[in-house]
Amino acid sequence: MSTATDSPTQPAPDPSGALTAALRRHLNGPFGAVREHCRALDPATFGALPAPLPMEEHRARVASQMADLASQPYAAHGFPEHQGGTARYGEAVAAFEMLGHSDLSLFVKAGVQWGLFGGAVSLLGTSRHDDLLPRIISGELQGCFAMTETGHGSDVQNLLTTATFDPASDELVVHSPGPAARKDYIGNAARDGRLAAVFAQLVVDGESRGVHCVLVPIRDESGTPARGVTIEDCGPKLGLGGVDNGRLLFDHVRVPRTNLLGRYGDIGEDGTYASPIDNPGRRFFTMLGTLVRGRISVAGGAGAAARSALAVTTRYAVGRRQFAAPGSDVETTVLDYRTYQRRLLPRIATAYALQLAQHELVSAMDDVLAGRATSEHDQRLLETRAAGIKVLTTRHATDTIQECRELCGGAGYLWANRLAALKADTDIFTTFEGDNTVLLQLVAKSLLADYQATFGDLDTAGIVRFGARLVGGTVIERSSARGIIQRLVDAAPGREEDVTFGIRGTQLRLLREREEHLVEGLARRLRRATAPGADAFAVFNASQDHLVDAATAHVERMLAETFAASVEACADESARGVLARVCDLYALSTIERHKAWYLEHDRLSPARAKALTALVNDVCTELRPHATTLVEAFGIPEGLLTTEMSGTA
Template sequence: MRTDVLRELLDGRWATLRRDSLDLLGKLEPAGELSREEHRAWVLEQMRTLAEGGYPAIGFPAEHGDRDDIGGSVVAFEALGYGDLSLMVKAGVQWGLFGGAVQALGTEEHHARYLPAIMSMELPGCFAMTETGHGSDVQHLRTTATYDVEAGEFVVHTPDPAARKDYIGNAARDGRMAVVFAQLVTRGQQHGVHALLVPIRDESGAPMPGVRIEDCGPKAGLNGVDNGRLTFDNVRVPREALLNRYGDVAPDGTYSSPVEGTGRRFFTMLGTLVRGRISVAGGAGSATKKALAIAIGYGSQRRQFTRPDTGEEVVVLDYLAHQRRLLPALATSYALHFAQEELVSALHDGGDDRHQRELESRAAGLKAVATWHATHTIQTCREACGGAGYLSENLLAGLKADTDVFTTFEGDNTVLLQLVAKGLLTSYRDHVGDLDPWGMARFVADQAVSVVIERTAARAIIDRLVRGSSDALLDRGWQVRQFEDRERHILEGLARRLRKASKQDAFDVFNAAQDHVLHAARAHVDRVVLEAFVAAVDRCPDPEVSALLDRVCDLYALSTIEGDRAWFLEHGRLSPARSKAVSQAVNELCRQLRPHARTLVDAFGIPEGWLAAPVLS
């Protein structure tokens, strides 16, 4: 099997940049066992090394001598996920969030003044959005920025303890300036959330007047990142501190914006920051691949118990139970990799408003699924390595601790899936309408017809199974139809439930259907991911590699169906016998892919220095 062909397919559109980023990562040495303060100092030193190596220049504007390669910046961030995750996160804060906000929300004046210093690490900064009392509910943040006409300044203020900026990366130790998100007030009128540049430390490192800085203290992981809390007591900044691409205040206090409406303006501004969410999904994917490389490498050499026929000890990855733990997770990592690649390309290529809405929805859904997959898979890998996996030196304990927060930063996963479902419902309404009685009648009739067609197709495949055809469940068209049908049916059922809501009970109806909402979003993401995997298999130029990927794709599809087979059984998409056949097919695919497990993880191209776990030696 040609690992180089497989790796080339995985490297994708930004192959050269991805390999250059991995080469740069390979030049950094792992931190080893350090105290929290030592880890923070090491991370800051490595940040400067990355800056000197040109890492931050990838995604910033060409007019400042940089590459203006938005997609490439995400790919470079993903590469850091194979290394120290505190370094990856701090790089994301400095160049993705802080620098990205200046780039996306500021104007050319801000770019020229601040971006060179941000890229060089001369100006370490923070992204101060989250508040103690308002995490995901950004639109209702309590921090205020009130314009003082006479002074020509904004007064940034924390009105109560719940409005304290919390969990802010770079705040506790290194940051000198923060992009602060606050409710903008001028001439007594509030204009919604805007972002301002607020100095938080002077040149000596002391807090600026009116700025209170606290350290969040030890965390479960990522202790090389100096998370802190920021409180502002009537801190004054010049009018020019407002990042004014989408909203500006004239010297006399007059507010203007190219985007009409507070709500639309808010979502436009946040939409420009979608790169951070996409980057988190990619970073989680890299950490998961690293965990799988360790667990599969260990499982390929660790022996346990003897065969009664030969008396030889058995390699643990030869046990079906062990394959079941790791190989479906590996297949899902491949599927998510190709979905991430498509998402990064969509971000890079840009498009109209509709494209942007779809991008934001897909980014939210993929971030949720990828980070939950990371949390589950890394725990599984830890268990698959037994006591050795619990030792820090074998890296899995650190990966588990460092990635745990990924499920809640850059958007809580449950909230993100609700956003995905709301987008699906909006699209459904646009296509189907509000379902008046005639529309409902058509919808019910169409649904009945689609169910008959689906069950007829299902019966044909069951007949093939009865006749002994082993490839019935491996029919790619059938797999895709199952994913499509599940998504459509769940969404249609959800639309019917929510249609009953009135203005008086809308919240209660939606709240009562949240399990349905989340299932609809998850089914949608699963289908998108499968389609991305299918497209990747189709473009593979090597027949042998394509055949291998075809089986990996089968394993992803059938293990996903198996994981939700309660729904498929309850809704007549699987018979009990066919449900058993799905599990049997997953077992068989695990057996077929067992000899290729090392090849599949080797193709990730993880630098050897960052896989230096004694358990692999």
């Protein structure tokens, strides 16, 4: 243990910086070049807000930063070549993630313009909309993604806004039938947007065809609202003051038929509706599925913000001293206290796990968008993984930034030290682009989907077989890591033997067992919903917490496996050694968090459960001298991290 007595000055376990550099290379992931490019952006332009600004000034600053950002190549990376882009999707998202280290208002504003609005036009539109994209990429044409309504946020399939085809004029009539149909919290709506991608129930020839997306001009060049469009300002928010969220109400607004983004359902010149997907539900979820990039990007930004907080706090923690140990007149560095280590270090380990998982996710997305992975299975897997990682990363960000604020005491409360803005700005990430609780239920449903067809007559053996398939089938399929993981698990002692937590395979086996058990139990419970006379809603509702736990267990297992495979793949020996301990800390602290479950299900004895906690303490102590190295390896540009934070000054 490192104490003030035996180490009055900070140990320097990486005097040459070689370890930090190797870890940073590893954390850079597959799109490292674009990350380094972003790190060189001018901090005078892209640095965080030095002080909070009044809302309108903040909005103006972000608008000006957007123009500067448009002169960088990143936006174009997100679009195919025939739309004026460079089709480097992974790099687009990696660059966007780096923006998460600057003012998060800029991050969100850019996400609205190029990710959500541009993404909708690019992926839901047809060739007749291609000419809009160059103007969207350059920022000349600014737009909104108008999906959420006051009355429908999570349940977007039941939006109330209508887009009714009028064959007489060959127009679509976009209308908000009441206050609950009002488009709400729409980014870019209150100030800058000119064109909105409006999600509405499409009605053709009196028949509702489900939710489709229609382009509706909302303002002219001078900023005057279009006829029939009422625009309100959502006003001040908890954070993201630089994003102009607004509300849109449509009073029978007419747009040309061709404004329908018709890739998944179009109206021909003859006025008839046609879609390549017959089932309206499947059609809708296919449309939504193409927009998965938004969720992936939110996860990226949340991860970046959490890393900023961890870096600021670690800097404080290794400099701040408080209370001298008995018999010493040297005060103890706060990071040498056990409770402090316990609060900070497992969160750094989780940040590593999430960053490495994000790399896998972005690579998978790149494969899908570039057409290298084209099956419906690939797409569904990507959506499930994106939802799960979005939930865990945004939850991690909220939790970590809060803990960091408290770990820095009063200094953490000052605006100048960045935690205030990080906390306020990322708060909404847990509920936008999909509420986390709702998303976990989507993840769980996807886990169950494989055998839903045979739900009614699935016997116990079938459920067990399914469980095995589940784990085999969803393990980081796109990489070559599957063999590695299986080898690690096979090498670990079986359940009957003593649990030795230091063995990677044992860690992974424990996480797998929890997932399998939860998913199998869930399947059994939900079968009851199909019994004659069952109240399906009651059964589902009573299983809701179970559903959420199963999904969480799935993502946690996936993160640990991705991390384990990444450790094995690390070429630098010293970096691999440290990464392995960080991976231990992630896996063990995750198992520890679910200790009650392992005890309740007789997977751990009380004695082993206690030993687990002792081991997590030991790993914290071991990693403590590497704390600075671990956060320096995040590679956060100094210009963006600047704070007034110091120890005893």
